[in-house]
Amino acid sequence: MTDTAPETITAAARTATRRATLIGFSAVALWSLLALFTVGSAPVPPLLLNALTFGIGGLLGLVWVALSGNLRELRDVSWKVYAFGTAGLFGYHFLYFSALRMAPPAEAGLIAYLWPLLIVLFSGFLPGEHLGxxxxxxxxMAFAGAAMIVVSNANTGSTGPSGSALPGYGLAFLCALTWSAYSLGSRRLGRVPTAAVAVYCLATAALSAAAHLALEPSLWPVGPMGWAAVIALGLGPVGLAFYTWDIGVKRGDIQLLGTASYAAPLLSTLALIAAGAARANTVIVAAAVLIAAGAALAAKASRR
Structure with missing residues (x-):
């Protein structure tokens, strides 16, 4: 019995890790709908859209925490942890939208999407992790696939980056550093309950509202479909996704999650194709092969 007990514990731990990783994958699936719902929410400006959607996501989290009877857990979380989480959510989105205003969106988006690669590479320095x-x-390989999708959507009439776009590219790189740091930092804060994400979201909504009032005009959703897109964003890609991602990076295989995150631009493109907003082409097929192969290699390495 003493010989099999450690094996039983190890098997249970592996099962829990796989379950948490699958939960984390759901965040990637939800983020694949971000572009589609964002298109439907026009003409709402970025910071106002942040305020609305993070407000919905935060309220969704509070309802979940209240129903689960874990409201008391929020009192035990340090203000430093709340500051860290809020800075991660608000900082990433503020930098991202600013980068896309100051530089060509396709190129800036590609630089910002370096964060999954940074998660995989930097996670090797975490305690108990190994980078193979x-x-x-x-x-x-997965990054190459994601790059093909982003570059294929670039403006073919562009003549290349100009010096005026360099600040935007710098902000885009800060986006990648911010989200990878948030994800890896969440891994180190493994004992902090996922319920704290609700506070992150509400604080992000408040900061975004203040920034909106200072920097943007107030343009609201048009008609029922516009409001439906905003609500869908708040419930899914800018709501539930952050809670499931928190579970995944804290308890799952963070290296596999980082690599699998490259599926987001592919799935997002497929969603746009299904909605009639984009056309299928050979680039998507090639990107799918690279992304799937890259994720398979990372999965094989994690199993080892």
Whole structure:
């Protein structure tokens, strides 16, 4: 019995890790709908859209926390943790939208989407983690697939980056650093309850509202479909996704999650195709092969 007990514990731990990783995958699936719902929410400006959607996501979290009877857990969380989470959510989105205003969106978006690669690479320095050759190869292959999708949507009439776009590219790189740091930092805060994400969202909504009043005109959703898109964003990609991502990065295989995150631009493109907003082409097929192969290599490395 003493010989099998450690094996039983190890098997249970592996099962829990796989379950948490699958939960984290749901965030990637939800983020794939971000572009589609954002298109439907026009003409709402970015910071106002942040305020509305994060407000919905935060209220959704509070309802979940209240129904689960874990409101008391929020009192035990340090203000430093709340500041960290709020800075991650608000900082990433503020930098992202600013970058897309100051630089060509396709190129800036590609630079900002370096965060999954940074998660995979930097996670090797976390306690108990190991970065192998297959992790690196898989991450680079998946990144190549994501790059193909973003570059294929670039304006073919552009003549290349100008010096005036460099600040925007710098902000886009800060986006990648911010989200990878938030995800890896959440891993280190494994004992902080996921319920704290509700506070992150509400604080982000408040900061976004203040920034909106200072920087943007107030343009509201048009008609029932516009409001439906905003609500869908708040419930899914800018709501539930942050809670499931928190579970995944804290308890799951963070290297596999980082690599699998490259599926988001592919799935987002497929969603746009299904809605008639984009056309299928050979680039998508090639990107799908690279992303799937990269994720498979990372999964193989994690199983080892």
């Amino acid at each position: 050759r297959l992790h690196i190869i898989g991450a680079l």
